Amino acid sequence: MLTFLHAADFHLDSPFHALPPEQAAERRQEQRQLLTRLADTARQAQVDLVFLAGDLFDGQRARPETVQALYQVLEELEAEVFLSPGNHDPYSPTSPYGKFPWPDHVHIFTQAAPARVEVPQLGAVVYGSAFTSLYRMDSPLAGFHAQEEDLAAFGCFHGDLSSAHSRYGPITHNEIAASGLHYLALGHSHSASGLKRAGKTYYAWPGCPEGRGFDETGDKGVYLGQLEGGRVSLDFVPLARRRxxxxxxxxxxxxxxxxxxxxxxxxxxxxxxxxxxxxxxxxxxxxxxxxxxxxxxxxxxxxxxxxxxxxxxxxxxxxxxxxxxxxxxxxxxxxxxxxxxxxxxxxxxxxxxxxxxxxxxxxxx
Structure with missing residues (x-):
């Protein structure tokens, strides 16, 4: 059995324009505290893998204290971490992902084509890709199939299932079914999807870990998951301080x-x-x-x-x-x-x- 934590869409350093300046600054600090609760959840569950499926930052630049907070949290995790930059925080050499060194157990995908990272000690392999600009008209799963007979196959991607004409990595149900993955960890939607299945592949969006406006209402959090015997189960864990x-x-x-x-x-x-x-x-x-x-x-x-x-x-x-x-x-x-x-x-x-x-x-x- 393999255990994992799946999170996405933190949007760290959001401006919070609707709030007074003092409250906006307070909310940005509270966003950084979400990272600590994420790490606490991962440690308490003793997960093997952590999937961060994009848009950790709200923009292509980040405050130094925010980058430092993310680095410190990820450095302390014992799990293998996989991060797929999204449309808000695309990968580039000058992005926080490219400009700073990251711990060896933190794997950041840097290209649009799916890349493969094997984790031999877990008998697992993780595929993922990155947004490299603000928009992506093609599917990150186009023509993709993981041929892994003896390894647990995971995917960590940022993309949208809502429309074939989406500018944010439109993924189709058929592409998920043909992926050959056991579990596909997705980001982009700010609403938790629940566990879904296409063919033999399980997939989900965890939603954002805390709302930022009245279009993101109710409980927000992350998923804790298990993969055993080809079957996946998920538990939603609330993470938000404010709703x-x-x-x-x-x-x-x-x-x-x-x-x-x-x-x-x-x-x-x-x-x-x-x-x-x-x-x-x-x-x-x-x-x-x-x-x-x-x-x-x-x-x-x-x-x-x-x-x-x-x-x-x-x-x-x-x-x-x-x-x-x-x-x-x-x-x-x-x-x-x-x-x-x-x-x-x-x-x-x-x-x-x-x-x-x-x-x-x-x-x-």
Missing amino acids: YLTPSLDITGQDPAQALEALIRASRPEDILRISLTGTRDPDNEPNLTALTALASGYFYSASLYDNTTLSQALWARMEEDTLTGLFLRAMAQRLQEAAPSERPLLERAVRFGLAALEGREEPQ
Whole structure:
């Protein structure tokens, strides 16, 4: 039996433009701490092999402290390490992979064509390739087949299965099936794929180890795997300290602040939330987003709130009246029906202001 750890897409030194400068710097430091948790996971599992399938760095240049952090972590690992540069961090003589010396047990693929590295003490062989520019229109597995009768055959590649027209190493299901590999460790997708199979070849994308935005939500981490008797099993190991989450909070019949406090009590303060207020409410019970955001921001690392509630039917009770009020409500109902979801809160607020003006009431706050 052989054991391995499979990770990809750390995107170290990401800019984190959406955060204030101090928080962005803190997040980059936390990214480097991911490397320590990666090493701890590998040591605790006593893995034989570590596959790093590309985009470890977010760009072609890296901060010296980040390169040093990666070097130190990899140097301390007892496992054989295989690294395939991706489209964000392609290999070149001036890249961090080419400019600095790396430990002997760290094997960095440096060319677009698949290269073979035998690990005789493990009875294994690992194939891999590198992006050498920001784009790659051809498949890294085109025409590839590993002819290994007596060795466990692994692949470590960066590529995309989503489209034949991808600019990021488009790989096909048939190419994976024809590869002759026992396990293909892939990078590029930031969502964990789960264990998949094409022909006799098992493959997976582990996703990124920690999200960087609301397009990378939920638990993120790495895979621990085993190869035995030609069969592969994978276990997902969460690695992220912070998660990006987009919960919906139904405030129907509730005080918004009390509903938010209940969500806070059930949540982790380390996380980053975009909270959507949903449900129906009375016209005079508009959520105070400023106060609610302040409440959430005092608990979470970062939080934002959006009002996606709808007005209760009581607001429209006079819509069928043959009056100016009825005419106004019918016109606004038609506009709401045709509006995009992002426009509805503003239109509903206009309805409340319009009704207040027509009925001679004080304008709602």
